Amino acid sequence: MKILVVCQYYHPEPFRIHEVCEELVGRGHEVTVLTGLPNYPMGIIPEEYKKREHRDEIVRGVHIIRVKERPRTEGAAGLAANYVSFVFFGSLKALAMKKDFDVIFVYQLSPVLMAIPAYVVKWFGRHAKIGLYCLDLWPESLASMGISRNSLFYRFMKYVSIRIYRGVEVIGLSSRLFEKYFTGELRIKNGRYVHIPQFADELFSDIGSGNDRPGKETVDYVFAGNIGKMQSVETIIRAAALTRDDRIRWHIVGDGFALEDCRKLCDSLDVSDRVKFYGRLPVEEMPRFYDMADAMIVTLADNDTISYTLPGKIQSYMAAGKPVIASANGETKHVIEDSGCGMCAPAEDEKALAAIADEMAASNELLLMGERSRNYYNGHFTKKEHVDLIENMLESILERR
Numbered sequence: 001m002k003i004l005v006v007c008q009y010y011h012p013e014p015f016r017i018h019e020v021c022e023e024l025v026g027r028g029h030e031v032t033v034l035t036g037l038p039n040y041p042m043g044i045i046p047e048e049y050k051k052r053e054h055r056d057e058i059v060r061g062v063h064i065i066r067v068k069e070r071p072r073t074e075g076a077a078g079l080a081a082n083y084v085s086f087v088f089f090g091s092l093k094a095l096a097m098k099k100d101f102d103v104i105f106v107y108q109l110s111p112v113l114m115a116i117p118a119y120v121v122k123w124f125g126r127h128a129k130i131g132l133y134c135l136d137l138w139p140e141s142l143a144s145m146g147i148s149r150n151s152l153f154y155r156f157m158k159y160v161s162i163r164i165y166r167g168v169e170v171i172g173l174s175s176r177l178f179e180k181y182f183t184g185e186l187r188i189k190n191g192r193y194v195h196i197p198q199f200a201d202e203l204f205s206d207i208g209s210g211n212d213r214p215g216k217e218t219v220d221y222v223f224a225g226n227i228g229k230m231q232s233v234e235t236i237i238r239a240a241a242l243t244r245d246d247r248i249r250w251h252i253v254g255d256g257f258a259l260e261d262c263r264k265l266c267d268s269l270d271v272s273d274r275v276k277f278y279g280r281l282p283v284e285e286m287p288r289f290y291d292m293a294d295a296m297i298v299t300l301a302d303n304d305t306i307s308y309t310l311p312g313k314i315q316s317y318m319a320a321g322k323p324v325i326a327s328a329n330g331e332t333k334h335v336i337e338d339s340g341c342g343m344c345a346p347a348e349d350e351k352a353l354a355a356i357a358d359e360m361a362a363s364n365e366l367l368l369m370g371e372r373s374r375n376y377y378n379g380h381f382t383k384k385e386h387v388d389l390i391e392n393m394l395e396s397i398l399e400r401r
Contacts, residue, residue, distance in 0.1 A: 001394060002030045002100065004128070006118040007107035008086045010035040010064065012046070014283070016198060016312065016386075017107045018062070023387045025061035032101070033062055034093060034117055036069040036086045041226050041256050042280075043071040043078070067093045074257045076145060083111045090117035099125025103394045106130060106168070112138035115164050129397045132165070133172035133196060133390065137181050140305040144230060162186050169397045172196040172390065175331045177308040194393050198312045199383040200319035219247045219361040221325055222293035224286060225313050227256035232301045234258070234265050235327050238350035241269045245361045248274065250297070253289055255280035287320075295323040295342060295360055295369075298332055302347035310335060315381045321374035323366050327353040339376035341369050 003024060010033055011018035021031045039045045048054065055066045067089040072082035094117040104122060106115045118130050139157040147154050165171060165182065170192045173179055179195075182188045227233050233252060240250050252262070252275065259277070266275050278289075290296070296317040300306045307330025314335060317324050324342035326332055327349060336344045343360055345352035360366065 001398065002102045003032070003394065004101040004104045004118070004121060005031060005033045005107060006035075006090070006104065006115065006121075007033065007109070008036045008069070008083075008090075008111075008114040009040055009109060010038070010066075011059075013038045013040045015107075015109065019383065020107070020387055020390060021062045022060045023383065024391065027387075027391065029391075031062050033064045034090055034097075035064065035066055036090070037066055037071075039069075039071040039082075041072075041228070043073050043082075045071055065093060065097065076147070083113055087113045087116045090114070091120045093117070094120035095124060097121075099128075101125070101128045103397050104128050104130045105390070105394060106132040108132050108134050108136065110136045110138070110141050112136075112161050112164050115168075119164075119167065129400065130168040131170045131172065131393050131397050132168040133174070133393075134165075134178060135174045135198075135309075137178060137305055137308060140181065140185070140308075144301070144303045144305040158186075162188065165191070169400060170194060170393050172393055174198055175308055175310045177331050181308055194389060196386060196389040196393070197381050198310070198315050199381050199386040200312075200315040200377065217247065218249045219245065219294050220249050220251060220292050221295050221297050221357065222251045222253065222289050223297040223299070224253045224289060224316075225311070227252070227254050227259045227262060229258055230301045230303065230306050231256070231258070232299045232327070232348055233262050235299045235348050235350050235353060236297060237262060237265050237269060237271060237275055239327075239353040239357060240266075240271045240274045242351060242354035243274075243357050243361075244354075245358045248357055248361055250275045251278065251289060251293070252276065253278045253281060253286070290317075290320045290322060293322055294366055295325045296320075298324060298326040298328055299353075300326075300328040300332060300347050302329065307331065307347070315377060318373040318377035318381065321370045323360065323369035323373060325353075325357060325360055335376075339372055341373035341376060 007017050009015050025031050037045050037049050057064055070081045070085040099121050104118045106118050138161040142154055143149055165188055172194045176195055179193050236250055266272055310331040324336055326344040327347055329347045333344045336342050343356040345356050
């Protein structure tokens with residue numbers, strides 16, 4: 001197949017889409033990616049990507065076309081400018097580029113507007129049909145940013161979102177609960193839905209367990225990822241002030257717009273001896289934190305939208321065979337309970353998180369939880385199964401032509 005992939009984000013931004021594209025190339029498909037300039041999550045474009053030689057290149061067999069976009073900045077206005085700039089410049093490039101694709105694949109994170117350049121290719125080309133893989137629900141994500149569902153802007157974005165979702169042939173769902181939102185809230189009941197769980201970076205597949213080392217004097221919980229409003233990392237810090245087991249240490253690896261607020265909260269609660277921040281590190285440095293961890297942390301906001309989502313870090317944690325300690329609702333809670341890989345408190349409940357942190361620290365089942373974690377990953381979340389499902393989805397679209 002000749003596949004056009006449309007996604008605002010691509011490597012070196014921390015999303016799995018580049019691995020999917022490279023795997024599809026390895027399977028004999030011709031893949032072109034239409035994307036923006038890397039600047040997620042902090043809005044900083046690396047110097048080498050400001051130059052034109054990276055605007056049109058082939059990397060590991062994937063033809064990558066990058067278009068100009070305004071870097072993201074904190075706040076709704078900054079994000080909106082970033083989103084709209086990709087749609088504008090991506091659509092211009094879509095008009096100008098060759099359009100001899102068999103199928104178009106939208107890897108949809110936020111915003112759903114990133115699908116618009118795919119429609120430009122469809123409308124002005126050979127009318128190749130579109131398959132979409134949804135990792136973030138729209139317009140519900142706007143509500144999670146504090147935008148009223150009754151506002152004119154929200155209602156307009158709901159109309160646009162429905163038109164985009166209804167216009168694709170197949171919708172791949174990263175979470176099983178997404179179908180409930182599509183059929184209930186958006187009333188898209190005639191769509192064809194395929195559950196396609198995410199997978200983890202192979203870097204994490206063979207990491208040892210941190211809690212089986214003799215003489216280990218601390219119990220180490222590690223959070224890895226973006227530190228934003230939806231990740232509710234402040235729940236970790238508040239829980240750190242409530243735990244009774246003096247051995248517990250909380251390690252926070254990552255960056256984001258909420259990082260400075262979290263540092264200030266840490267100082268105000270006087271838990272700097274228990275909580276350590278490392279900032280954003282290259283993915284190649286992460287295995288040492290996984291190896292050190294007795295359990296990996298997931299915290300999410302108490303929000304309907306986020307509860308539908310299964311964060312990609314869950315797969316990384318499970319691939320590494322690590323127990324999971326969480327403060328979350330919805331799909332995350334379901335996976336942890338279904339797999340038996342750890343313990344989960346309600347979202348944004350620091351008292352409950354502190355209680356299970358103490359309980360896990362005293363548990364003699366951490367090794368067993370880690371084994372369950374890896375076994376569940378191998379049974380549900382492998383890269384091969386993920387790409388198989390995407391490949392099958394795209395081939396099914398071709399069969400309908």
